[in-house]
Amino acid sequence: AQKITQTQPGMFVQEKEAVTLDCTYDTSDPSYGLFWYKQPSSGEMIFLIYQGSYDQQNATEGRYSLNFQKARKSANLVISASQLGDSAMYFCAMRENWGYSTLTFGKGTMLLVSP
Amino acid sequence: EAQVTQNPRYLITVTGKKLTVTCSQNMNHEYMSWYRQDPGLGLRQIYYSMNVEVTDKGDVPEGYKVSRKEKRNFPLILESPSPNQTSLYFCASSQPIGTGITRELFFGEGSRLTVL
Numbered sequence: 213a214q215k216i217t218q219t220q221p222g223m224f225v226q227e228k229e230a231v232t233l234d235c236t237y238d239t240s241d242p243s244y245g246l247f248w249y250k251q252p253s254s255g256e257m258i259f260l261i262y263q264g265s266y267d268q269q270n271a272t273e274g275r276y277s278l279n280f281q282k283a284r285k286s287a288n289l290v291i292s293a294s295q296l297g298d299s300a301m302y303f304c305a306m307r308e309n310w311g312y313s314t315l316t317f318g319k320g321t322m323l324l325v326s327p
Numbered sequence: 328e329a330q331v332t333q334n335p336r337y338l339i340t341v342t343g344k345k346l347t348v349t350c351s352q353n354m355n356h357e358y359m360s361w362y363r364q365d366p367g368l369g370l371r372q373i374y375y376s377m378n379v380e381v382t383d384k385g386d387v388p389e390g391y392k393v394s395r396k397e398k399r400n401f402p403l404i405l406e407s408p409s410p411n412q413t414s415l416y417f418c419a420s421s422q423p424i425g426t427g428i429t430r431e432l433f434f435g436e437g438s439r440l441t442v443l
Contacts, residue, residue, distance in 0.1 A: 247431060257417060257434035303369060305432075314360065314385060315419075315432050319369035 215239065216304050216318035223323050225294045233289040233321045235304030244308045246287040251301040263287060294325045329354045333418050333435035340408055341443050348403045348438050350418030358421050359401040363387065363414040376401055408442040415439050
């Protein structure tokens with residue numbers, strides 16, 4: 213069974229609008245972390261945001277926020293005020309067991325921001 | 328500057344010719360890992376290492392070898408490359424979450440390998 217599911221292969225959004233990229237996960241471990249990475253066309257992997265399973269508040273980093281719904285096992289990435297430079301592939305990932313395990317990635321969502 | 332360095336960045340080779348992709352990190356990280364990225368499949372883990380002399384298989388280890396003789400280096404070895412190993416490869420490192428120091432995975436810039 214997939215541990216990380218990203219159901220949106222592609223998303224389109226207009227500049228300055230907000231967009232939500234979906235991510236659901238599957239784990240029975242109470243101690244895990246959730247990550248989002250951005251991969252622009254140049255290929256590098258850029259860390260965006262992290263949410264720990266015991267964190268009380270949703271993580272935020274500038275225009276990025278993580279809508280963490282633990283009971284539903286979802287960790288959606290919200291990008292506010294989209295910019296053209298946000299066009300990229302976005303990956304959700306999870307690490308279990310306090311980090312003493314591997315990082316498992318979803319298949320990614322391609323986001324295209326139009327003017 | 329904290330970084331993960333992979334070499335080569337681009338390589339075209341032929342079936343059966345052994346090659347090694349080097350990976351080095353300067354952050355004293357315990358954890359290192361190799362991923363391959365293919366269209367529509369996301370990133371899949373090949374091998375990982377929790378510390379020196381400790382390595383383990385990921386999801387797609389067939390056709391690959393690794394070694395971790397020292398903390399900073401984690402080379403990926405393709406003993407007899409085949410065309411299905413044509414892919415974009417990433418090396419990454421981190422401290423485990425439990426240390427509370429750094430949680431994200433730091434990635435190298437990627438190595439694009441083509442096997443003819």
